[in-house]
Amino acid sequence: MIRRRSPLQITLFVVLLLLGTIWSIFPFVWALRNSIMRLQDTYKPWFIPWVQFEPTLATWRSELSGQSGLVSAASNSLIVAVVSTVLALLLGTLAGYALARFRYYVPDNLNLSIWFLSQRFLPPAVVIVPFLLMMRAGCQPLDLWGLHLPQPLQLACVATGSRTLLNNLTSVVIAHTTFNMPFVVLIMRSIFRELPFELEEAALVDGANRMQTFWLVAMPLAAAGLVAAGLICFAFSWNEFLFALILTGPTSQTLPLLIGSGTGVQGIQFNVISVRTLVAILPPVVAALLAQRYVVRGLTFGAVKG
DSSP: OOOOOOOOHHHHHHHHHHHHHHHHHHEEEEEEEHHTOGGTTTSSSOOOOOOOOOOOHHHHHOOOOSSHHHHHHHHHHHHHHHHHHHHHHHHHHHHHHHHHHHBBTTTTTHHHEEEEHHHHSSSHHHHOOOOOHHHSSTTTTEEEHHHHHTTTHHHHHHHHTOOSSSTTTTHHHHHHHHHHHHHHHHHHHHHHHHHHHHHHHHHHHTHHHHHHIIIIIIITTTTTHHHHHHHHHHHHHHOOOOHHHHHHTTSOOOOOHHHHTOOEETTTTTHHHHHHHHHHHHHHHHHHHHHHHHHHHHHHHTTOOO
């Protein structure tokens, strides 16, 4: 039996819904309003254009012209986000498939999954100093008992042609990949566990090997989860501040650092920060809207059994 709501309950629900909507969209309205105002007008409680203030696109033209560093910072953020997301998806999907399809003993699958989960509970501030020391010495051979041995990070130095991993985007890509990969492992593990293994067995019977069943059978079925994991990784990397602050330099700063530098000697430049914030919001929002149906399906794929 469906219980009918009283008019008072409906009115209260609508009021609460409107208040929640206003609360949610107010920061975006405030940023849009500041982006089309002069700096001295942003300190005034004006919101109605052409009535209370004269709108101007001077700040947008100045920021998008390339002289302020917005285009360069956005390009750096895009490079870091895309490369780290691709690496995290590549490594994390393979690890998630292995945890879902193979059985390990020491340590077992459960402990391995818990270990990956613990990496997300670890605050980035705890490992920022070790990361800094690793990146500073990453291009140097490992001195062990008088022997100069190569180390894995030297491959990144050779690939980028640099003598240090600090003050460039390579170190940030490595850090973001490290922290993004546990997300991918856990999401893809749950999705692969929900897929019927009989389909892969049929492919094995037909003569396919393990790698072929992974790429040609399992991956197309898990595409929704892959998109969801990719968007989570992209959003984290695009908005990340701490690693970019410590590991990059003036010529390799990302968009969050540029937004944080909007404070001058005359105070906070609200119009400049608003333009940069709106530009920073646009790519994740567009990506989420384009892949919305994949995100919902991917995040709820293994929600029942985990």
